[in-house]
Amino acid sequence: MAEPIDAYLEPIDFFFDFSSPYGYFAAARIDSIAARHGRSVTWRPILLGAVFKVTGQQPLPTIPLKGDYIRHDLVRSARLFRLPFKVPTTFPVASTAACRAFYSATDANPELAKRFALAVYTAYFVHDRDISAPEVIVDVATQVGIAREDITRALNEPALRDRLRSEVEDAIARGVFGSPYFIVDDEAFWGSDRIDQVERWLSSGGW
């Protein structure tokens, strides 16, 4: 049974890219895990493309041998987590529009922004929709109850472009190099296969 969220404990920071399938697997699970330990989660979508410019890394699907393994591992992992999943036709894609839409909503209503984020992941990894297209992002946003005029305005607002840039810069400054990436009380965990360790850290305060 979930404990009440403890306002004296820092939220967990959850960094992810909207075209990261392991980010999708993590997004589906992290809030309920945190809630079991009385913790909230701050979601922070980022652009892995900008991060990879710093680290010199490449998107997983483009790496020889590893790309093929990852395609298989994703399908197998989804089956293990009992999550619907299909490798998208175009993978990865740019997620700038999705990120801006998220940040337009999250300050006023973080729970709505999370529902939107999960709907973007579902559009991409279940229904194979092209989430790089602004019109798809507008459609997904209206599905979860964001007003069409709000989301259309948001996607063209320079302030949101700046917000996204500064979120990505902050993430890099904090060491984020992949998706998903969690920071729990200054302790960093990378990858959806570190979620069990995140939970162990939350329950024990370290080891």
Add this chain to the structure above:
Amino acid sequence: MAEPIDAYLEPIDFFFDFSSPYGYFAAARIDSIAARHGRSVTWRPILLGAVFKVTGQQPLPTIPLKGDYIRHDLVRSARLFRLPFKVPTTFPVASTAACRAFYSATDANPELAKRFALAVYTAYFVHDRDISAPEVIVDVATQVGIAREDITRALNEPALRDRLRSEVEDAIARGVFGSPYFIVDDEAFWGSDRIDQVERWLSSGGW
């Protein structure tokens, strides 16, 4: 309690690099996990340097941001697995001599070769010895009971150089791109954090 090893079941293939710390964590655990399910394990040391030429990847410690994370994750993971561990002064190093020594022993006596491999990992990740030096490899080999003249001869034998090259080529042909890497009945698992999935696969035959 361990079941007897079932000779009708294929061994698990375990690929690793001697300078891979996650390979060390896996080497310490994989045989006992396999044995719980009546399975044996064939150890196959490889040279990640040769693999990275195919995949275009870099050694973990050299990657910006990720390198720092990995150093921290290694120490934290070792504590979780209750394994002695220290980040070596020089990391990674070339492991050609260790690989040749391993293959000189494994056909005649795979259990002795495994003891040697674990001793190499201990020399490197616990005692910070330079395992790229042939004299260190000779010393470690004699510690586990390999005759000094046998190991000295082996390190200079052209047949072992060819054996190592063909083992690495075979690994790449089978899709191996990292360390540790497991193949269980044609199902591939990469990374020490996939060992739990390897065990689940062994117990259920898949999911």
